[in-house]
Amino acid sequence: MVAAVQSAQGQGKRARTKAANRQAILEAARQVFARLGAEATTVRDIIRETDLAAGTFYNYFKSKEEVFEALADEGVRRFRPRLASIRESATSLQAYLLEAYSAYFDFLNEENEEAIRQGAPHAAMIGVRVDTPEMQAVFEEIRADLEQVAKSTGLSLADSGFLTAAAIGIAREVGDHMLMRRPVDTRGATEFATQLFLHGAGALASKSNS
Structure with missing residues (x-):
């Protein structure tokens, strides 16, 4: 029973982390798109606006177009x-x-x-x-x-x-x-x-x- 509760709590924490990471990317992209324009923006520009590792971006989006x-x-x-x-x-x-x-x-x-x-x-x-x-x-x-x-x-x-x-x-x-x-x-x-x-x-x- 304890193990099941801990497992559920762990899954809930991972889900919240994933949601927070995705939202962080979206908010960063919104700022960068506004500042540089969608065409000039690169994935690297978006990542720099966050505290996330570069590889984390690709766990959520394949390209800047998907973010847009x-x-x-x-x-x-x-x-x-x-x-x-x-x-x-x-x-x-x-x-x-x-x-x-x-x-x-x-x-x-x-x-x-x-x-x-x-x-x-x-x-x-x-x-x-x-x-x-x-x-x-x-x-x-x-x-x-x-x-x-x-x-x-x-x-x-x-x-x-x-x-x-x-x-x-x-x-x-x-x-x-x-x-x-x-x-x-x-x-x-x-x-x-x-x-x-x-x-x-x-x-x-x-x-x-x-």
Whole structure:
């Protein structure tokens, strides 16, 4: 019995250590990416920002790209509750888009505030894979949202999958360029992205109904 308890305690300690090491790498990478930019950052730069041995890094990640993707997924997990609250209150397609784009661009700005304040390259999520479980879950959530809002307002969407991809693509590209401008204009980005999407969505809906 004592041996079993000690074994369980040992396993629990190892699990906590592994979680702490992984988080230390992620936090270090966040700082280095903000300071140097994702392209210029090397694995060695990330390791130097931690108290971990060089070999420890590779117990958790194969490359800096994997770390970048993990940070992006972590950001997605933090953003999803905001999207859920928008879903509950949306009364029209335009209202949903305005709130969703506004929430995303505000979130992106908040995530990069320190980098922007320091004048360093921002850590935008450009180039991150979109086939991770987190991103796939968000894709399906937005797709369901668009279908539900459109249905409730009498719209017929030509292809909700393509429209969801377009909505996310607009957010990613406009958001990336928004972060490059000074001052960062989240309101302007929101209005532009919403109108761009609505114009295309309206044309496709009309074509579908003709």
